[in-house]
C-alpha cells in the first residue's frame with residue numbers, strides 16, 4: 001500500500017489555525033497576519049489594464065516578466081543602493097514559494113537549517129519538506145536573533161540559516177551591526193544566509209538593512225514580497241534574489257512546481273513597485289500609532305512587552321493560562337509556542353486591526369490578565 005512520505009508526515013497544519021477554529025464568530029481577531037488596508041488603487045489598476053489588454057492570458061517567462069523583474073531590481077537600487085541584475089530574480093507565488101525554492105535548492109536530506117525560535121512557522125515545515133533537519137535557536141531578551149547564537153549552532157551539516165527582520169512573530173528588527181555579522185558568518189563559514197525580508201518596509205525605528213548589502217560572497221539569498229508592504233496577501237506575489245548559479249537551481253524547482261507566478265499578479269506588483277509609495281507610508285504610520293496603543297495597553301495590564309520596532313506584531317510575556325482566559329473572552333491571540341518551543345510563556349498579538357477594536361480588545365485583555373493573576 002502506498003504510504004505517505006515521511007517528510008510530509010513530520011509537518012502539521014499551523015497551530016494558528018487551531019486558535020481561529022476555537023474562537024466564536026464575533027471574536028476580535030488579533031491573530032491575523034495580514035494588513036487590514038486595501039491594496040493600493042494603482043496596483044489593482046495595473047492588473048485590470050493588463051487583463052483588458054489581453055496581456056495576462058498566457059504563461060510569462062518562468063522567472064516572471066522582464067518589466068516586473070526590472071521594477072524589483074530598481075527597488076533594491078532605490079532602497080539599498082544595490083545593483084541587482086533582473087536575471088537574478090524569480091517572481092514567485094508569494095514569499096512562501098520563494099522560501100520553499102530557496103530551501104529545496106540548497107538543503108540535502110539530513111542537512112541542518114538554523115532558524116529563530118520563536119519564528120515564522122514555515123521555516124520548520126519547509127525544512128522538513130526539503131528533507132532537512134530543523135535547528136531552532138533561541139532569541140535575546142529583546143527578541144532579536146544574536147549572530148553569536150547562530151554561529152555557535154553551525155556544524156558541518158549546516159546548509160543554511162534563516163534571518164527574518166522585521167520578524168514574525170516578534171516584531172523585532174535586527175540592527176545593522178547584526179546584519180553585518182550575519183553576512184560575515186555566511187562568508188566565513190560558507191553557509192547560506194536566507195534573509196526573509198517580507199516586512200522590510202514596515203519599520204518604525206531605525207531602518208531595515210539587509211545582509212545582502214554586506215556579504216562578500218554570494219552566500220546571501222533574499223526573499224521578499226508585495227504581500228505585507230502593499231497589503232497584497234491575496235495576490236500571491238513575491239520574489240527571490242540570488243546569484244546566477246543559485247537562481248538557476250531555484251528556477252529548476254519553480255519551473256516544475258509553478259511554471260510562473262500568476263500573470264495578473266505580476267502586473268499588479270509591477271504597478272505597486274513603480275507607482276506612488278504614499279499608501280505604504282500611510283499604512284506604516286497607522287501601524288506605528290497602533291503599536292504604541294497596544295504596547296501601552298499591555299503594559300498597563302501589567303505585562304512585560306519587548307517593544308517591537310517593525311512588522312505588526314507584539315509578543316508580550318504572559319502568565320500561565322493567559323491565552324485561554326483571553327480566548328474565552330472572544331479575543332483571538334496566538335500562543336507563543338505555535339512559533340516554536342521557546343515561544344512558551346509568550347503570546348503573539350497582531351495589530352492589523354482597527355483602533356476601536358484594539359481598544360476594546362485591550363480592555364478585555366486587562367480583565368483576563370487580572371483573572372489569571
Ligand SMILES: Cc1ncc(COP(=O)(O)O)c(C=O)c1O
Nearest residue numbers: 033094095096120168198225227
Ligand atoms: C516572516 C514571513 N515570511 C514569509 C511570509 C509569507 O508571505 P506571503 O504571503 O508573501 O507568502 C510570511 C507571512 O505571514 C511571514 O510572516
